[in-house]
Amino acid sequence: MDVKILLKQLFPAGHDVAFDGQFFHGTGETPRGKVAIIGSIDAAPIGVELAFRMADDVLKIVRDHPGRPILLLVDTQGQRLSRRDELLGINGYMAHLAKCLQLARNSGHRIIGLVYSEAVSGGFLASSLLADRCYALPEAQVKVMNLPAMSRITKIPLERLQELSMTSPVFAPGVLNYLKMGAVHSLWDGDLSERLAEALDAPAEGDRRRQWGEEREGRKLARSVSERVRHAAS
Amino acid sequence: MTSYYEASARERLHALLDKDSFREFLPPTERVVSPHLVQLDTPAAFDDGVIVGRATLDGRPVLVAAQEGGFMGGAVGEVHGAKLVGLLERARDEKPAAVLLLVESGGVRLHEANAGLIGVSEIMRAVLALRSEGVPVLVLDGGQFGCFGGMGIVARLCDAIVMSEEGRLGLSGPEVIETTCGVEEFDSRDRALVWRTVGGKHRYLLGEADALVADDIAAFREAAIGLLDTTPDLSLAALAAEHERLGARLQKFGALRDALDIWSALGVAKPEKLPLLEADAFNAVVAGKRA
Amino acid sequence: MEKLTFEFFGGAPVNATCAPALVGVVGSGNLEVLIEPAALDGACAIEILTAARGFGETWRAVLDDFFARHKLADVRISINDVGATPAVVALRLDQAVEDFLGGEK
Numbered sequence: 001m002d003v004k005i006l007l008k009q010l011f012p013a014g015h016d017v018a019f020d021g022q023f024f025h026g027t028g029e030t031p032r033g034k035v036a037i038i039g040s041i042d043a044a045p046i047g048v049e050l051a052f053r054m055a056d057d058v059l060k061i062v063r064d065h066p067g068r069p070i071l072l073l074v075d076t077q078g079q080r081l082s083r084r085d086e087l088l089g090i091n092g093y094m095a096h097l098a099k100c101l102q103l104a105r106n107s108g109h110r111i112i113g114l115v116y117s118e119a120v121s122g123g124f125l126a127s128s129l130l131a132d133r134c135y136a137l138p139e140a141q142v143k144v145m146n147l148p149a150m151s152r153i154t155k156i157p158l159e160r161l162q163e164l165s166m167t168s169p170v171f172a173p174g175v176l177n178y179l180k181m182g183a184v185h186s187l188w189d190g191d192l193s194e195r196l197a198e199a200l201d202a203p204a205e206g207d208r209r210r211q212w213g214e215e216r217e218g219r220k221l222a223r224s225v226s227e228r229v230r231h232a233a234s
Numbered sequence: 235m236t237s238y239y240e241a242s243a244r245e246r247l248h249a250l251l252d253k254d255s256f257r258e259f260l261p262p263t264e265r266v267v268s269p270h271l272v273q274l275d276t277p278a279a280f281d282d283g284v285i286v287g288r289a290t291l292d293g294r295p296v297l298v299a300a301q302e303g304g305f306m307g308g309a310v311g312e313v314h315g316a317k318l319v320g321l322l323e324r325a326r327d328e329k330p331a332a333v334l335l336l337v338e339s340g341g342v343r344l345h346e347a348n349a350g351l352i353g354v355s356e357i358m359r360a361v362l363a364l365r366s367e368g369v370p371v372l373v374l375d376g377g378q379f380g381c382f383g384g385m386g387i388v389a390r391l392c393d394a395i396v397m398s399e400e401g402r403l404g405l406s407g408p409e410v411i412e413t414t415c416g417v418e419e420f421d422s423r424d425r426a427l428v429w430r431t432v433g434g435k436h437r438y439l440l441g442e443a444d445a446l447v448a449d450d451i452a453a454f455r456e457a458a459i460g461l462l463d464t465t466p467d468l469s470l471a472a473l474a475a476e477h478e479r480l481g482a483r484l485q486k487f488g489a490l491r492d493a494l495d496i497w498s499a500l501g502v503a504k505p506e507k508l509p510l511l512e513a514d515a516f517n518a519v520v521a522g523k524r525a
Numbered sequence: 526m527e528k529l530t531f532e533f534f535g536g537a538p539v540n541a542t543c544a545p546a547l548v549g550v551v552g553s554g555n556l557e558v559l560i561e562p563a564a565l566d567g568a569c570a571i572e573i574l575t576a577a578r579g580f581g582e583t584w585r586a587v588l589d590d591f592f593a594r595h596k597l598a599d600v601r602i603s604i605n606d607v608g609a610t611p612a613v614v615a616l617r618l619d620q621a622v623e624d625f626l627g628g629e630k
Binding site for chain 2 (some may be wrong): 048049052055058059062063079082083085086087088089090091092093094095096098101102103106107121122124125126129130143144145150152153154155156160164168169170171172177178181182183206207209210211213219220221222223225226227228229231232234
């Protein structure tokens, strides 16, 4: 979905989003009050500058707009692949963004992620997956890696990966896999402004993804294994 | 001197922690293996490549995890990730002096890619929640497989990172960048270039790592003990200060091509000599120059 | 992957308080060996999951030699193997027994 159409549907009461290259930000009006928006377009690769820019926005929101919910609308093909980004420490810039979002969370800001187009690997880790809850449009493209590349690196025949991906959600691209495994809470369709209102009303309850993954039978061990470690006799 | 680089994860734990103090959670006898590898005809490990447990360090209670790089490059799968998350959540209950993460990982395990990615995200949230409650998380990075992918992000969420010269810390591995962007962009077989870009000495000088130690488990132990009284600080003031530093880094170094140029800009007179120095000599030469 | 199982009899019981031991790593050319006490009516049970198919006879020979060196009863040995050579297998088995009997944790 084109982001301008998306914004209109999310914020029928209006918004002031401004675009700057692949980055955009602004504020949207909702019946629950103003919502801060941070996003990207064109499957933006996330490099040091973009991660830093997003962190900048988060800090400004925490400082200037206490309690304002933050909506992440990040369209990304993943981390930017370059020697320069590695040299400068892209992992550190992404971690910084994550810390700023945690500050926002600790300060009472709700953080909502909506995958409206692409979400890939490190780019996904540094954006929508940092939200209290991550949602997605039905047409969202979510993955770690394409099967052909996965086949080349793991040396597992592509046909085998394709065959298995029919019955197992554990490695292949697809938003339904991420839904089943608990990373995506639910898909949004219909009236998106209503979906947003429901998301704003949802309780802030910590990271429930393992529970959802178990309930949906996409990740049958993560919750129980983590609980066993947590409560293992000393 | 016992090489941290050469040691297995189990050997590192036993040499690092107080003698006979380590107790493993979900030990190999429990056989909590990956449920996904068998369908890909790939061997599993009884501990799924990560050892978690409790111990004391210098008499202080700690929770520890060590990733085994020899098993699938230490990459994170469903069980592996869940063990780490469980350990971090246990730390919220028990409030040890610190959590020690002996990281050695290529990131997400492709054989279980989605489970691995989500697992890494859960580790990230768990580290941040734990630090928000005042328990420090310390990273040790000095193994053969480095600390890459999602674990590279996790490492920088923690309170401090101790690296040896042999250690590497980054996001995308040099091979991935070379395959995608060409050898001109990053020659992954140029070892000197790789270590200048993502190795311990550069990370220390850049301000990504907090200590540069010799490849010696005793040196890692000493550095970890020194960091036990770190107080996590995720306040607005702390993050704003970090934001300043990261912004200054882009301004000062964003146009520089190679780590040698960055080290030079930091005031190192003979940057080309740094890779040749042992840890003590290196630390003496760069004293006061770290970004 | 191939699964192989072997049983040996006539060994001497170990101290039942011996703690389980694990040596090795599941990497190329390597293996991990887990050894633990087990109530098996005196048997020494060895189970192998190996990525290298078709080496059953080689495993039998290596394990026969191993049992001649260490006649243990009521132990279970579990192996995850990624194509280790007989020499490496024998080494890991000996290391595992040493840790097991020596009480090393």
